[in-house]
Amino acid sequence: MSADKLQVWADTFGRRAGALPGAHVPWLDSLRRQAFERFMSEGWPTPRQEAWHHTSLAPLAAAQFEEGSAQEGVADQVRALVAAHTGHWLVFVDGAFDASLSRLGSLPEGVTIQATSEAWGGHADTVHALYGQAQDGHSTSALNLALASDGALVSLGRGVVLEQAVHVVCAVSEPRAAHFLRHLIQAQAGSQATVIEHYIGLPDAANFRHAVTRLQLDQDARITHLKLQQESPLAWHLGEIEATQAKHSYFASHSVSLGARLARHDIATHFQDERCETLLNGLYYVDQRRHVDHHTLIGHLKPHCVSHESYRGIMADASHGVFTGRILVAEGADGTDAIQRNDSLLLSRLAKSDARPELEIYADDVKCAHGATVGQIDPDSLFYLRTRGIEEARARDILIYAFAARSVARIPDESLRRHVEGAVRRLLPGGDLLEAA
Template sequence: MSTVQTWVADFAAREQGLTGAGIPWLAAMRKRAIERFADEGWPTTKHESWRHTSLASLEQQQFLPAAQSSVADLASRIKAGEAGHWLVFVDGRFAPDLSDIGVLPPGAQVLPLSGALADSPESVQGLFGAETQGASTVALNLALASDGAVIRLERGVALEKPVHIVFIAASQQAASFPRNLIQAGAASQAVIVEHYVGQGSGASLTNAVTRAELAADAHITHLKLQQEDEQAFHLGTIDVVQAKSSVYNSHSMSFGARLARHDIATDFTGDHCETLLNGLYYVNGRRHVDHHTLIGHSRPHGVSREYYRGILADTARGVFGGRILVAPGADKTDAVQRSDSLLLSRMAKADARPELEIYADDVKCAHGATVGQIDENSLFYLRTRGLDEASARRVLTYAFAAEAVSRIEPEALRRRVVTAIRSLVPDGAELGEFA
């Protein structure tokens, strides 16, 4: 039996037990989604956007039901006394004992998707998405998703503390399908952190989808920090729609998983929209990470900035495919796209494909990509200042990453990313005096 048939059979066995199984619109959509996945199967390297990323190793895996695992200590370390509204999920299921949503201002809602589907399913129907959107992996998520986070902000609501959505992969060979829904009303503001971690979960699968709608003048900062186990598989999709004068700042930090794929797209449906897509990844061993982005400048006066940086060691591989689409009539568009990769080994490999597709005349757009090793002149300079070669390489590696990290606000989130980088770079703890 092929893995596609396995997932179809798994859906048939689990369908009636999924959260919201009795909701007519959701049940019908799930059926259409699994039919689409059965028809298309997993994306292959024959698909242009997956040309450099094969899911063959994922298809060979057999995933098991989640087991009961104690993750209280790990959840406590992740929180580390940091203020915020916390939702914690273990193997894709909401863990109320580990969560602490706290007090929210009037007009703000933060709750698990399972709770929203149980209490007011009509409130999430419009944002849930459709089975025709995204790759076939997104359709599989829709078919099997039964939990995730729902964040709704009414007009003018501003959250003072970040919303932390923590997904812990705790069971060996388990698969989870989180679906997060964000609805930001006019002139609302929030910082949202998606954090994916593993606890000895081996070759687990996380297939996550986050959908967001930003009304006029809304301002959302979104940090995704991916730190799952080295044998894990992570397929992540972020789909954003922006209305007039809204601002969406995305920071995608990928530091874990045997294979990680991140698809990030935002569409400007109003004038004067702004977005920042900022990414950083570190891969070593034989690990593979792929970022694919799409910024749709559909209206005039849009501003987008896209910067991705990758650090690659051993025989690892990094892929970046970025596309900026400027539609007819999207005059005064201002867009910059850049991808830079640092190779720490001769066997590491980076593929970059930045694209500009422009159908308007009065625009200012630029793109570029670099792939290289540590600069020998910079290395020599640090050696003359008394550093040994290993320490000098460490400093230059961190300096390369620091440019991406410096764009992250607020400071507490930046510190969280810095800690993650130091845990990855050999002897990274010694970088403290250079941070």
């Protein structure tokens, strides 16, 4: 890695570190410096590393980002989104909490929803416990830890059921800036909630966003998490979701990636006790020469846990989709029930898909299966629709949307499902054929 490319980030850290929220907190300041030293030592990941074999960050490492060139229109975009849905809203613009656009509403006792930049008073211990360590994840994770300017803190007390969803909106007004966010979600025993992360941007923004979400689910907790990435086709997006699950907990992750020239999503959950359950569901669409990469890890570390995983990708033009899903069944994790599947639809001869389902099993009494398919529109299905009087272009659109709709249908909450349906309808070929649920 060129020293000049890393020096840019050294300058950025030197300029930002003293002004970051929590800079006065000794443990956090020390942690940020440790993380940045790790990033400078390791540099950006390269395709020589197994986890990055199909994704090169060289163009991102060479890109130049600028601060302070804000454009208008972002506030109106956010207000329209907030007005269209109920729930509790935390809004971040250019990596900083915006109280004027946020709308928290009335919260039940035992629930904390606030920006981490405002949590150092009454919730510093919670932030400390969830924030992570300098050696976690890839070198990009360390860069995020070093430069994260803000993020959402969602803390649920024992037995609390939050009826309305928590919406975390991350918008940009600076079209060529780099921003880092770190979201923290704590679900104490028996609590339940739905958290939605929206990533939106201006149509021509060439910004870089890196977002890390860390979740802790205690016994019997249930969290549904939806990440909807709708950034500009010129933007860069790196995202990580890391969850730990205690006994009888349930975690559902729905990842919908529709934007960015390059998007990389690392999603992992670790079963710390028996009878945990998780659902990892994903849908991604890329066109032109865009690139999307999903890396998932499900750690079956204890007996009698269940995981269901399904990702669907649609690639058009000369785009590239990547899926790597690893299921790790540790020694002694008997009774594991794990299913993993990845399906890719190629809409052109130049579109490319790489699928790497992986099972790593060290226990005997398990039920595990995985599979992957890559193909084009089924000619028999197309012929069937043509025989029903549907013209060819329209028939293709129907089949494209039908392929995507199977992922959308796995979102159980009707309001969430409709929200994703709207995003898909505005983007996918054939999306206008969708009828509201």
